[in-house]
Amino acid sequence: METPGNLFVVAAPSGAGKSSLVKALLELDSHLAVSISHTTRTPRGQEQQGREYVFTDEATFRAMIDRGEFFEWALVHGNLYGTSRTAIEDRLNRGEDVVLEIDWQGALQIKKIFPYAVLIFILPPSWNELQQRLQRRGEDQPDVIAQRMENARAEVAQARHFDFVIINALFETALFDLKTVVHSQRLKYAAQRRNKSQVFAALDLI
Template sequence: MDKHKGNLFILSAPSGAGKSTLYKALLSQDSQVRISISHTTRAPRTGEEHGREYYFIDDESFLDMIAEDAFFEHAQVFDNYYGTSKESIFGMLEQGLDVILEIDWQGARQIRQFYPEAIGIFILPPSLQALEERLRKRATDSDEVIHRRMAKAVNEMSHYHEYDFVIVNDDFDAALSQMSAVFQAMRSKTTVMQEKNGNLINDLLSL
């Protein structure tokens, strides 16, 4: 087989919709998928490690990276910065790996300006009530923060139509199956197969 580039997937959802649980399950069953590790200035949550969930850096370091044009995209969410390193993304794509960017709709717009081939997937909760219940089960945020997150969630969900695929995370196994199907289908697009199996196709047509 010929060497080919992987696909870049944008995965967005309001906080509490279950996108992290979904992509972690996909990673465990699909060896061709990788998650992009972003840089952030927010403090680590309990159980998070530097270099695993995020690269945790201070504001000054983040602003230096912006000045150096080191980010594929970056955004400010509440009082914190988030950004995706160009070097890490392109390195994985060139290896033929599919890469997931877990970013919001603003970051997705930035990505598509520079990489229009990116494939967008938006995860929706089954209801606003279910979303709020999931946020409260975390027991990490005050009522004020939860209200802010719910208001932000409604705004985020209003941008679902900017994505190529929408998955409602009501039944987890069904949602995971849908997401896996999207990844498999994108690997079988004609343009991808022409690049991936160019030699084979030429041989088959060389009678």
């Protein structure tokens, strides 16, 4: 599907830092909005309905699948997560840029629907640091952390299908790398996908 807006997909093992990086990126970039996913997971301490996620029960989620309301959905760490059409369609069609923070299965589904989507995989600097970040975040029980660490092995193996890999060792360096990817995609888009008059509109975004 071709839309006037750019689509960025950020995936990473739990605890690698994708939410922190995307949040920091959004604060620096007013032309970018994050898509709010639906999930059957229960909210964490500070999370609010409709801000981090639309929290929903499984029956509601499955009814949305049946009605074709998701661009993609997946079962991740035992819960359902999905990107609804309404979360991104209008914004992309208005020519605005959207970032999806989703798992690798969803990322590959999105790439099929939107071949120009830019897939970015965030890696932690080590397994040990990943575990420490999950523990320091203090949001998940030890059994949940153990499951996420185990799943991380298989998730990291999927990085080869992505367009870019960013190692989140030093936060500011990883944020700079992420900004650079977004910036270079806009430059490429301005050159390739827009007609002449739209190039100038695109340059306003750069």
